[in-house]
Amino acid sequence: MEMANHRYCVGTILSQQQFEKISGCLLDLAEKLRVSAVLLVNSSGRVVTQKIGSSWKVDSTLLSTLTASSYAAAKEIARLLGEKDNFKMVLHEGKDHNVYVSTVNENFFLIVAFESGVALGMVRLFTKRTISQLLPVLSEEEEGGIRLEHVFDRKFQTLLGDELDRTFKEE
């Protein structure tokens, strides 16, 4: 029972209200920094929300999946080195493009993709402010009126089974 409570609690469900507040924070950050993209991602690599520039053509699903994995690997490296917590940030620095990854809390991190013209110091400063705004929103314990038993009811299982049979057909 303890396991069930642990697995399906805060961080598992994101309500409409949380989504709107988070979107506002990310939009503010993206506009201030004029960066290519800002993404809030959960520890499994799923994009919660993103604010992207018009020239952004990158597949966010793949970016977030790869970043989440390299971020999790960095966490293990920190542990190997004896660092108490994870590294506070991970930076991928290129000639033209950079990706700055920063911890929000145990379940979420922020990805900021920016071009070389944007100062890293500014990115770090404003990202830190955004994280302090995001923390109370992400720790809201109410589930926005969502009841998991209504999400995963018997009807859902039946419909899903039918759809899986239709979609996943072997030759």
Added chain:
Amino acid sequence: MFIHWALREIHLKIVYYGPGLSGKTENLKYIYSRIDPSLKSDMVMLKTREDRTIFFDFLQLEVGNIGGKKPKFNLYTVPGQIHYDLTRKVVLNGVDGIVFVADSQKEMMDANLDTLLDLEKHLIMDGKSLENFPWVLQYNKRDLPSIEAVADMDKKLNLFNVPSFEAVAMKGTGVFTTLKEVIKQVVTHVQSQLEEKRMSA
């Protein structure tokens, strides 16, 4: 599991686990080749120069709208070689269901069992266990000579009587059957956990 209620998305993470060269990547390759492009992401394969998985393979699948909800299945493989132990731990983070891809060749039975125990070790470190976690077994490479009988593989590996399937992943045999079952196991597991929670409330 992650539910993005504003978008009505339900994200589930399925990991293909098993010894080196048992056919985990082949499962994903087959799935990728058979799914409509509108329902899948690009497939990511992080490999060594020798074409072996060094970190993971990844593929995201959708099945459209299910009663107003959009389930998305994020499929990962782990690197099977023994020395990538920490990498497997990283990939297992947040896992909802596991496909254990066992190699049916007789000489691979020790490697299958060692890898299964390695999986259990990682699950226990994360407060889970094979005994009460959704997973299925796939006995792959059934087309090869010198393979172990299914009944014997069940005896050696199917310690908790989970669903098991014969497969030839390179040809696609058993691949979708396995995937459908692990998804079913995950949903059933969530439902039973919710039921337990309701009963204890």
